[in-house]
Structure formats: C-alpha cells, structure tokens
Amino acid sequence: MARLRIKDGRAAVDDRAKGQEITLDAWRDGVRPEAGRFELSIPNTEDVEALAAVVSRFDAVILDFPTFQDGRAYSQARTLRERLAFKGEIRARGDVLCDQALFMIRCGFDALDIGDGDIEGFRRALNAYSAVYQPAGDDMTPIRMRRLPNSVAA
Amino acid sequence: MYRYDEFDDTFVRERVAEFRGQVARRLSGDLTEEQFKPLRLMNGLYLQLHAYMLRVAIPYGTLSARQLRQLAMIARKYDKGYGHFTTRQNIQYNWPALIDVPDILSDLADVEMHAIQTSGNCIRNVTSDPYAGAATGEVDDPRVWSEVIRQWSSLHPEFSFLPRKFKIAVTASDEDRAAIKVHDIGLRLYRNEEGDRGFEVLVGGGLGRTPFIAETIRAFLPERRLLSYLEAIMRVYNRHGRRDNKYKARVKILVSVDPDDFRRQVEKEWEKSDKDRLDAPLEELLRIRRHFAPPNFEMLTQDSAALNDARRDNEEFNRWISVNSRAHRQPGYAIVNISLKPIGKPPGDISADQMDAVADIAGRFSFDEIRATHEQNLCLPHVKKDDLFAVWRALDGAGLATANIGLASDIIACPGLDYCDLANARSIPIAERIAERFADPRKAADVGELKIKISGCINACGHHHVGHIGILGVDKKGEEFYQITLGGSGAEDASIGAITGRGFSSSEVVDAVDRLVDFYKDSRKPGERFLDAYRRLGAEPFKEALYGETSH
Numbered sequence: 001m002a003r004l005r006i007k008d009g010r011a012a013v014d015d016r017a018k019g020q021e022i023t024l025d026a027w028r029d030g031v032r033p034e035a036g037r038f039e040l041s042i043p044n045t046e047d048v049e050a051l052a053a054v055v056s057r058f059d060a061v062i063l064d065f066p067t068f069q070d071g072r073a074y075s076q077a078r079t080l081r082e083r084l085a086f087k088g089e090i091r092a093r094g095d096v097l098c099d100q101a102l103f104m105i106r107c108g109f110d111a112l113d114i115g116d117g118d119i120e121g122f123r124r125a126l127n128a129y130s131a132v133y134q135p136a137g138d139d140m141t142p143i144r145m146r147r148l149p150n151s152v153a154a
Numbered sequence: 155m156y157r158y159d160e161f162d163d164t165f166v167r168e169r170v171a172e173f174r175g176q177v178a179r180r181l182s183g184d185l186t187e188e189q190f191k192p193l194r195l196m197n198g199l200y201l202q203l204h205a206y207m208l209r210v211a212i213p214y215g216t217l218s219a220r221q222l223r224q225l226a227m228i229a230r231k232y233d234k235g236y237g238h239f240t241t242r243q244n245i246q247y248n249w250p251a252l253i254d255v256p257d258i259l260s261d262l263a264d265v266e267m268h269a270i271q272t273s274g275n276c277i278r279n280v281t282s283d284p285y286a287g288a289a290t291g292e293v294d295d296p297r298v299w300s301e302v303i304r305q306w307s308s309l310h311p312e313f314s315f316l317p318r319k320f321k322i323a324v325t326a327s328d329e330d331r332a333a334i335k336v337h338d339i340g341l342r343l344y345r346n347e348e349g350d351r352g353f354e355v356l357v358g359g360g361l362g363r364t365p366f367i368a369e370t371i372r373a374f375l376p377e378r379r380l381l382s383y384l385e386a387i388m389r390v391y392n393r394h395g396r397r398d399n400k401y402k403a404r405v406k407i408l409v410s411v412d413p414d415d416f417r418r419q420v421e422k423e424w425e426k427s428d429k430d431r432l433d434a435p436l437e438e439l440l441r442i443r444r445h446f447a448p449p450n451f452e453m454l455t456q457d458s459a460a461l462n463d464a465r466r467d468n469e470e471f472n473r474w475i476s477v478n479s480r481a482h483r484q485p486g487y488a489i490v491n492i493s494l495k496p497i498g499k500p501p502g503d504i505s506a507d508q509m510d511a512v513a514d515i516a517g518r519f520s521f522d523e524i525r526a527t528h529e530q531n532l533c534l535p536h537v538k539k540d541d542l543f544a545v546w547r548a549l550d551g552a553g554l555a556t557a558n559i560g561l562a563s564d565i566i567a568c569p570g571l572d573y574c575d576l577a578n579a580r581s582i583p584i585a586e587r588i589a590e591r592f593a594d595p596r597k598a599a600d601v602g603e604l605k606i607k608i609s610g611c612i613n614a615c616g617h618h619h620v621g622h623i624g625i626l627g628v629d630k631k632g633e634e635f636y637q638i639t640l641g642g643s644g645a646e647d648a649s650i651g652a653i654t655g656r657g658f659s660s661s662e663v664v665d666a667v668d669r670l671v672d673f674y675k676d677s678r679k680p681g682e683r684f685l686d687a688y689r690r691l692g693a694e695p696f697k698e699a700l701y702g703e704t705s706h
Binding site: 047068069070071072074075078082083097099100102103104106107124125128129130131132133134135136137143144145146147148149 | 161162164176275305306309311312313314315381389393426434435437438
C-alpha cells in the first residue's frame with residue numbers, strides 16, 4: 001500500500017511509520033489516543049464542521065472515497081482547510097485514481113493512499129495543468145488573479 | 155464575443171494533452187471501460203449502441219463564423235458530413251472514432267472551443283439567451299455572467315463528481331428564451347427597486363421522470379456575489395443529494411422534499427463562506443465585459459425602404475420575415491432565426507455545407523456572429539434590415555429558409571427509437587408527420603404559436619413536459635403508443651403539461667393533434683395562443699375534443 005505525500009505540487013512516497021488510526025465511531029465511543037501520531041478516519045457522510053474541536057486534536061484526517069464517483073469528501077476537505085483552517089495532513093483513501101488526484105490536491109488533500117497505483121501516473125496527473133480557474137482548498141493562484149495588472153503570480 | 159487569452163488557451167491545450175494520454179491508456183488496455191467512462195464523459199464522449207458520440211460545447215450558444223467553419227471541417231473530416239444541434243445549444247457528432255477524438259479536441263482548441271463538461275455528473279456547459287446583446291428589454295448581456303460561470307465551473311475540483319449532472323441557465327430579460335425554470339439552477343438578472351442589478355436564483359427545475367418547475371430560493375442576489383452563492387448551492391447538493399438511486403439524484407428531488415430547508419441550508423453555507431475570495435474580482439468582471447461590447451452598429455432609421463419593397467414584391471420572403479425575424483434593440487437591425495426544422499427532416503440536423511453557408515452569411519451580414527438556440531435552431535443576431543432580402547436569398551440557396559419558427563412544425567424531438575437504445579418509441583417519424591400536416595404556411599400561420607415537443611421515453615430529452623402539446627412515446631405490450639400532455643411551457647410562464655388520458659397509436663396520434671388544433675381554432679379569442687386558450691378553458695373541453703364525449 002503506497003502512500004504519497006504532496007508538497008508544492010511534488011509527490012513523494014511517504015515511508016514514515018503509519019500513525020495510530022482512530023475511527024470517528026471509536027472516538028465517539030470514548031477511545032482516546034495514547035502517544036505518537038494520531039489519525040482520525042471520517043465517513044464521507046459526516047458534517048466535518050461539527051467536528052472542529054475533534055479534528056484539531058489529530059495530526060491527520062483520513063477521508064473516504066467509497067467509489068471515485070462519490071465526491072462528498074471533496075467538500076469535506078475544503079471545509080477542513082478553508083473554514084476550519086485545519087493544518088494537519090488530509091489523506092484520501094478508497095478508490096483513489098490518478099485521474100482525480102489533482103481535484104483532491106486542489107480541495108486540500110496533501111496525502112493519497114494509492115494502493116498499488118502507478119506512482120509515475122500520479123506524478124504526471126498532478127502536473128497536467130499549469131493554470132486553474134477557481135480558488136479552492138490549495139494555494140494555486142486562480143487564472144483570474146494572475147490576469148490582474150501587476151500580478152506577481154503571472 | 156469572448157476571446158481566449160493565453161491562460162484560456164493553455165488550459166484547453168493541457169486538457170487535450172491530458173485526454174490524449176487517457177485515450178492512449180484506454181487503447182492500450184491500461185484503463186478499463188469502467189475506469190475510462192467518467193474521463194471520456196467529462197470530455198463529452200459518449201459510447202452509444204454502435205459508435206462513439208462527441209458532444210461539443212458551445213458556451214451559451216455563441217459562435218463565430220470561424221468556429222462554425224471549423225465545426226463544418228470536423229463534420230467532413232471525422233464524421234459523415236453533418237452535425238446535430240441539441241436542446242442545450244451544443245453540437246453532436248455521431249460517428250467519431252475513439253482514436254481521432256484527441257485530434258478533434260485539438261482542432262477545436264485551435265478555434266477556442268472544447269468539449270469539457272458536456273456530459274458526466276458535473277456542472278454542464280452553461281446555456282443562455284440566444285438573443286443576448288440583441289434583444290430589446292435586456293438589463294445586461296447575460297453572456298458576461300455565463301462566461302464567468304464557464305470559467306469558474308471548468309474542472310471545478312469540488313464539483314466534478316456530483317450525485318448527478320447539473321445544468322445552469324442564465325437570462326437577463328423578462329422574456330425567458332433559456333428555459334431557466336426547468337434547469338437545476340436558473341438565474342434571472344434584473345434591476346430591483348433601488349436600481350441595483352442582481353439575480354433571482356431558482357433551483358430544482360427539471361424534466362425527466364419527475365418534472366419540476368424550479369423554486370426561487372433567493373429573490374435578489376447582488377450580481378457580484380454570484381460565484382460564492384453558486385458554491386453554497388453546489389456544496390449543499392454535493393453533500394446531501396441522493397447517491398443511492400440514480401433517478402432520485404438530481405437536485406430537484408432534494409429541493410422538492412423541503413424547499414424551505416434547502417434554502418436555509420444554502421443561506422447558512424453562504425453566510426459562512428469567504429465571499430471576497432470566492433467571488434470574481436471587479437477587474438476580471440470588467441475584463442470579461444469588454445469582450446461583449448456591442449458591435450459597430452451603423453446609425454440607421456428604424457424603417458428600411460429596401461425591406462418594405464422586398465416584402466411587398468415577394469410573398470414568400472414576406473412570410474419568412476413575419477415568422478423568422480425578431481425585433482432588435484438597434485434601429486434598422488433585426489434578429490434572424492434560421493430554422494433547422496425543414497419539413498420532413500430530423501430536427502436540429504445540419505450538413506457541413508450548410509454550416510459553411512451560415513458562416514459565410516454571418517461573416518457578410520451579422521458581424522461574424524451565430525447563435526444556437528435551445529429549440530435546436532440557429533440565429534443571426536445582428537442583421538441590417540436593408541440586408542434581409544440578401545440574407546434570405548443566401549439561406550434559401552442553402553436550403554435553410556424554412557419559415558416556421560415557433561409554429562407547429564418547429565418541433566423539438568429527441569432521436570427516439572431510431573437511434574437511441576433507451577427509447578420506447580420512435581420520435582422523428584411522428585415529428586415529420588405532424589410537420590407535414592402543418593406544412594401549408596397559411597394553415598400554420600393561422601394556428602400561430604404552437605410548441606409541440608416529442609420524447610421517445612420517460613427521460614424526456616424532447617422536453618414534452620413543457621410542450622404546449624407534449625407527446626410521450628410509451629411501449630404498450632410491444633407496440634408504440636403516444637401519450638399526449640397539454641398546457642406545458644418552458645418560457646417565463648413555465649408550467650408542466652397535464653396528461654390527457656389514454657395514449658394513441660402511431661397511426662392515430664397525428665389526427666389526435668389535429669383534433670386539438672381544430673378545437674382551439676373554433677374556441678379561441680382573437681389573437682389568443684393555443685396555450686392561452688387552454689389555460690382559459692381548462693383541460694376538459696380539450697379532452698372531449700381528443701376522445702369524444704363518450705370517453706367519460
């Protein structure tokens with residue numbers, strides 16, 4: 001199971017030891033982490049905004065793509081990054097294909113569980129676009145800002 | 155018209171390169187059809203029963219002569235020499251080979267076009283008023299806002315895997331030529347009592363199995379807040395739209411369960427959003443607006459002696475003017491509709507030679523501009539009245555001077571059982587036979603505005619729910635039957651048609667339509683349209699005309 005971490009548009013294999021995963025259900029049942037790196041896995045039906053106080057205690061949040069057609073976790077990731085200003089890792093898990101990788105990164109994911117996916121394919125997909133139209137959960141400058149006179153990002 | 159800058163150009167070129175790679179992976183077997191499907195769909199490529207079908211986006215229905223010539227070239231080089239204009243202002247090619255599609259997309263990019271998001275569970279190509287920038291009574295050019303939406307929605311990272319497809323239409327007139335009330339989101343730009351421009355935001359309209367007229371979820375949204383508000387609607391839908399049942403996944407179902415709750419959720423989401431970051435900066439709005447400055451109209455008098463003389467001398471031309479032309483805001487100019495519904499031909503089809511002819515005429519007589527309409531016709535938005543006779547002659551020479559806009563033979567019909575594997579019944583032969591019944595121009599003119607719309611199955615691609623007379627093909631024990639609905643409208647007075655009763659066989663249905671029209675002619679008040687007579691008299695007398703008094 002390869003994991004990629006993406007920083008500044010570059011993907012690197014994450015070979016750190018996995019953190020301790022706690023599901024949201026377990027958390028609600030009173031399970032509490034003890035020591036080390038903690039990861040909270042959240043189903044894609046949850047309102048993450050209501051979990052602000054919980055996620056802030058974790059190093060990473062794992063969001064789920066049961067199939068690649070089910071795009072609910074994109075909204076969760078943007079809410080975590082843009083509204084809750086969550087600074088930890090947001091990792092995509094499930095049906096994670098290279099063709100959706102850029103959408104994920106743009107929504108604020110910075111780590112992908114890619115299973116036995118082709119790492120080079122992911123790298124290519126992440127660099128397919130040099131320009132994007134809309135602001136989202138990442139720090140790519142939208143085209144409309146690059147068009148402004150005196151834009152340093154042009 | 156909007157022209158791409160280096161960023162737009164780079165974006166579509168990168169899109170072509172990406173898809174070229176995906177097609178190569180599909181052809182090599184690296185991708186399964188199941189994995190490839192959402193990728194090709196987001197590039198407008200369907201796999202139909204026998205071949206691929208490519209749907210090309212014509213954002214808000216606006217084309218230049220150069221673009222239309224390129225569409226003709228593509229029809230010749232990669233298809234069988236024709237294209238088909240759809241009810242969403244797009245054009246479809248029915249026979250492209252998969253291996254050619256990246257080259258077609260590259261040829262499209264050469265003329266600032268693409269096929270992005272003409273399919274798939276994403277925000278589809280935005281549609282608008284075909285008379286934009288030409289119609290009287292517009293508060294702004296709706297294409298400015300349509301282009302803002304086009305850019306914002308292109309490869310939107312959050313909203314590319316929605317529960318179901320999502321269609322947005324924009325208008326800036328009281329007269330609705332974009333069918334905004336039967337879209338997932340309809341936007342009507344207007345001025346409020348303070349004189350400020352803003353949108354009435356409607357959500358949850360749609361046809362298909364369960365037709366709905368959209369609900370107004372915000373009466374007035376300041377125009378500069380458009381994108382942040384759209385994001386709020388889309389996020390509520392992405393999170394809460396049903397994903398367990400394809401037939402209940404459209405936003406109309408979510409809205410219809412509890413419109414007030416939907417409204418509250420959108421408002422709550424919007425209240426919390428970082429609007430200044432999400433909304434387009436004013437400089438960008440100004441930049442886009444500059445592209446839609448009016449063309450260099452000549453200062454003319456409203457009346458044209460040349461037009462009046464030609465109308466007096468030529469009865470056929472005179473009829474075409476009465477039926478196909480519309481008032482223009484600029485004195486001495488007219489809007490010209492080009493019917494793609496010649497009697498006896500499939501609605502919306504056009505040959506490559508005809509595309510070239512229209513492009514030439516637009517180049518000479520309409521500031522290089524062509525529009526596609528949601529009623530599957532074309533339109534030349536800015537023609538000098540002095541030139542109308544020459545335009546008519548040129549269109550007539552190309553077989554494009556059918557004078558039937560808005561009349562009984564200007565029928566919307568889906569491809570039906572002749573082409574579509576979802577259909578239960580044929581649509582095109584019924585459309586052709588009805589059109590023949592009303593082919594006599596005097597008869598058609600006497601009947602006046604009558605919108606007949608035909609769908610070959612419950613998916614309603616022929617928009618039968620909003621036909622003044624709607625016809626729905628159904629399968630009854632292996633035989634094609636046609637159910638008639640009455641009183642629908644997709645315009646500003648939108649309504650869903652009501653089913654009259656038992657269906658008619660293929661041999662009965664044209665006579666049935668004729669009986670309805672005869673009853674209307676006998677019962678109307680002077681100047682009253684079919685739809686208005688139906689609304690005044692109610693369903694009962696029309697049912698009697700259809701079935702006879704013994705039926706109940």
